[in-house]
Amino acid sequence: MAQQEGVRALHTGLFVNPVGQRRTAFRQACADLFGSLRVADGAHAATCPPGEPPADLLVLDLERFEPGIDLPALGELVAQRAGRPVLALCPFTAARWLPALMAYGPVDYLIGPLSPQEIRHALAARLAGGPAPAAAPQEAAPAELADLAALLAVCSSAQGALAEADDGMCFAEHLCAALLRWPGVLHGAMFRLHDGADLRLEAQAGSLPEGQGLDLAGLLRRGDRLLQSPLRHAFPGLLAAASGEMVLLDAPGKAGEPELAQALGAHGVEMVLGLPVPALGPGAPRGSLCLLFGHARPFSRAQFAAFDDLARLAAFGLRMAELSRENETLLGRVTQLAATDALTGVANRRHGEALLEQEVRRARRYRLPLALVSFDIDRFRNINDAFGHPVGDVVLRSVADTARALLRSSDVLVRSGGEEFQVIAPHTSAIDALRMAEKLRAAIEQADIPGCDHVTVSLGVAQLGEAESADSLAVRTIAAMARAKRAGRNCVELAMQ
Template sequence: MSQQEGAGTRTTGLFVNPVGQRRAQFQHACAGLFDELRVADGAEAAALQLAAQPAGLLVLDLDRFDLAIDLPALGQLVAGRAGQPVLALCPFTNARWLPALMAFGPLEYAIGPLSPEETRSYLHARLQNGFTPAPAVSPAEAELAALLAVRSGAQQALAEADDTIRFGERLCAALLGWPGVVHAAMFQLRGGGDLRLEAQHGQHQGAAGLDLAQVLQRGERLLQSPLRHAFPGLLAAASGEMALLDAPEKAGEPELAQALGAHGVRMVLGLPIPASGPGAPRGALCLLFDHARPFSRAQLTAFDDLAQLAAFGLRMAELMRESEQLLGRVTHLATTDALTGVANRRHGEYLMELEIKRARRYRLPLALVAFDIDRFRNVNDTYGHPVGDMALRTVADTARALLRANDVLVRSGGEEFQVIAPHTSAIDGLKLAEKLRAAIEQAEIPGCDHVTVSLGVAQLGETESGDSLAVRVNAALVRAKRAGRNCVELAMQ
């Protein structure tokens, strides 16, 4: 390129890219366009160079930069340009860089890949014609950007929709981005017709310190509030219709108008949160503004969309609660013996393995007690199965009442039970087994008076498996049966 080609347009430049070969290619192709062209391998080095010597043009080659890692530092370079031109060379495969960098300040961009010759031609044309400064943002565009940010924040709030309070707080915080809104709140209708203030969020300035629970004189049972006919948030939740109060004094409640006016509130909008089907609304959104203003049809439609989004979030939270309850019920059914309410055999084996691992890790003793009801078949044959079931429940309840909080009672078979006893030695296990034997012998069972149990006790060996421990304790139980029943035997090592 001749010197004449760049006459009158030459300036200083700084090119930023982490790859040495790309920096060398840019210098070779474009150095003739600048009085001085410097290069930097990253945002930190570029910031140091700009602090020492400003550059007329900053060129950010975004290829090989990582958006998740490098955005804050590169964004600060854009923010610090103070109106001087920035050119971003952006690969077409990662155009997300553009809005992310534009949030820091104005820039021009060219989509890559560009060959060195194409880059030189593009730069020459821009330097000849001048980099066009970003046009001033009109009030309408600024408002549109704010509304888009509100929508984005409201959609992000759905990530917290597993909990209505967290969802409400995130949604209210997003609604504060609506132009003029100084306070936002969400009311939700609970069971029994109880409307309560679920969440609220206010600006740090203007409506700072505003608490709607104080203004409305309560935070729950708001449908019974004497202000339900005057405050748009309550009115919308009760009637299912949008309520707009463009001057608080119009509500006919001087104390309410005074309380709102003291916090700079000049207009209140209530938006009903629709139910999934026919019926009362789920609640309402309430927006408090620092000045009265007219709304366009598009803005009123946007309000309806936000209310629909709130309904979707509350429905998601409801479904999450139902799912958790269902999962809890299924888990209970899968791990609990239906007759006695204690752990079933499969869950007992799982818990036993956990306790063995814990005992190994912390070098703690672990005992296993096995017992079954003596001559239980005779109980069924003589008194009937309903009485046998009663005997099983009574034995389980009696044993459970004697156990510690961390002991686990397991029904391991028809009339067979086990007690997993953490932090328990063989001697302490014998004492526990004897207490169980005596208590069960004294327990009264409607229909058959009393039953007895035989018990075996074993302590986990240093290298013993759960299966080996179960074999030893069952062998001790068999010896107790042979010894005459209603007694306790300690397992052999």
């Protein structure tokens, strides 16, 4: 009691919070720790009156303050302290207050929620050493220098993960492995928002051997659709991704989920940090990084800055992975467009020639039969002249669709000219190709085509000769098709050797 009286005689205090009930609770719990205690509802009311020395300890209770509104005023209050002690009481869901306030001056902090008795105990421990003098700029302690060196190694390792950024999963795994190099980290994880729909555990890594460590998918009872998890309001990794705020839980029990706290404690986890991975530009976060520590510890401004760098690096890596996927999709689409006839959707002439060359080489190498069928729509020019080119386009599409429906999956339909088509038929002899051609002829003749009733086709068929080239095979089928035209059209002719 004598020690507490001595503390009270030495110290003056200032408590700032906008909620009257919280100011009253603090005064009731902690007033006897100070020789003089003043309370204020905001930064303006907390300004030191002229001629009165600043309070020995400023306590900023950040509950109900809004960073976007109140940060400049509260930050100026910290700056005016000229290094005198500042203690921030920060809700675990709003840890972004801490680096923001530290930019104005030295700030110590406690993570809430805290009961008045817990706040009193922490204050008594801090005040027991006597009033702190105005702080002058200090050199970093050796331990802090060692931490910063370790952080540089973490950031360097995380940057190395960018080499795998063309594969989002591989990048996430390498980044989680890099997080384990942060002093005290037992487990690292990345959560990622997929297609703007829901959150998924993208990757995780632990310091313990596989099978003995923590599995977050099991802890959270699912690996995807995590925005619907019953723990989304309590687990920092999920909360950071959903809210876009840094979340610092320095005691798992403060989250209000006893089972979660027990599960984390069973794996030696005493502190969890959730870092939102920002979007590169406006928009919701891309996900979050989650670091699980074996011991609770305070962080400096430099360490918070390193966390921010890691989150931005993760955002950059994920964007690179997305760009890689988009480029692959675009390349596939461009390739498809370059190989496809825009009107009918079948292979165009250039692609068809390449495929025929490829099938000729395969047939010759493995001594397999290969057939080519060429066909032409009879009197197509008359259709265009009589009904117009739009109807002609309908005819071309209808003929292509009818032929495609009859072909095998291994056959390739090619539009080789205006109204000319080819069918590349691997593993097909001349006899089988004649049967195929006759089916095509009959089906096209019977097909109902809007605008011009029915059309017919003339077909030429050839089987690849032993030493024949693709060009020679195509010439022979075209010659056979020409004979079918001369024979009265709407018939099939077999090419001569």
